[in-house]
Amino acid sequence: MDYATILTSVTGRAGLIQLNRPQQLNALNVTVMEEVATALEAFDQDERIGCIVITGNQRAFAAGADIKEMADATAVEMLLRDNIKRWDRIRQIKKPIIAAVSGYCLGGGCELAMTCDLIIASESAQFGQPEVNIGVMPGAGGTQRLTRAIGKSKAMEMVLTGRSMGAREAEQAGLVARVVPVEAYLDEALKLANEIASRPPIAVRLAKEAVNKAFETPLSDGLDYERRLFYFLFATDDQKEGMRAFVEKRPAEWHGR
Numbered sequence: 001m002d003y004a005t006i007l008t009s010v011t012g013r014a015g016l017i018q019l020n021r022p023q024q025l026n027a028l029n030v031t032v033m034e035e036v037a038t039a040l041e042a043f044d045q046d047e048r049i050g051c052i053v054i055t056g057n058q059r060a061f062a063a064g065a066d067i068k069e070m071a072d073a074t075a076v077e078m079l080l081r082d083n084i085k086r087w088d089r090i091r092q093i094k095k096p097i098i099a100a101v102s103g104y105c106l107g108g109g110c111e112l113a114m115t116c117d118l119i120i121a122s123e124s125a126q127f128g129q130p131e132v133n134i135g136v137m138p139g140a141g142g143t144q145r146l147t148r149a150i151g152k153s154k155a156m157e158m159v160l161t162g163r164s165m166g167a168r169e170a171e172q173a174g175l176v177a178r179v180v181p182v183e184a185y186l187d188e189a190l191k192l193a194n195e196i197a198s199r200p201p202i203a204v205r206l207a208k209e210a211v212n213k214a215f216e217t218p219l220s221d222g223l224d225y226e227r228r229l230f231y232f233l234f235a236t237d238d239q240k241e242g243m244r245a246f247v248e249k250r251p252a253e254w255h256g257r
């Protein structure tokens, strides 16, 4: 499919979505978010794909929602357009999504990265929620996801001052899984995506669901939920194959059934 603001490709079993508005530092306008959601849904439906990577370019993952697009909007227009509803489609994606981040990852860009399941950062990545500097606040999950990722004090400091945080600090704070040199961050993300894609897909899918549940429920409900999914996996061929292969000391062959 042809998109106007993103590029898509496939590397092995990883689907890649690259934000492609370099002149605007990949500012997320309505078209970008519509296309990202549509491309994610297409990869989610494609049996050849086991994991999805979203990236930008070396200078910018994304410098936020498109300020020019919303500068003159009234509150009622914002409410009726409800552009942020597109973001809910990302939460419905069943396959793991990796954000491969380099350069500016600000505002809605940081929120998009945090909506993904994990973040691989280049050494030049800068994360921040600078909305307060333009008279607003995060609106697509920043106050919630950043707080859960790095804790209240650090999140407050960032959201209230708009200061951004470098890759190393983000790694120490638990926002990113791994920091790699700028030349290597995308290859590293695609390698990780293919590693995940080589695992049994139903176990991967339910494990993602269970980890995400940790953000939605009290511990006892989350533990019950996890246990039910764990027992359910014993209904899959891949569980039988995986455990038999272990016992027989041979590599397992996954069928996604």
Ligand code: HXC
Residues within 6 Å of the ligand: 023, 024, 025, 027, 028, 063, 064, 065, 066, 067, 068, 084, 104, 106, 107, 108, 109, 130, 131, 134, 137, 138, 139, 140
């Ligand atoms: C629209 C943007 C943009 C944005 C950059 N550009 N960020 N356009 N929306 N968020 C455009 C600039 O206008 C400029 O276009 C071009 O990209 C290059 O940007 P410069 O500012 O010239 O680059 P530089 O001097 O290197 O500064 C980089 C920067 C700065 C520090 C990242 O661009 C910046 O502060 N951007 C805004 C960051 C921000 O406030 N993000 C939060 C947005 S609100 P022209 O045509 O002038 O050359 C938000 C709310 C989310 O995200 C709510 C839920 C969706």
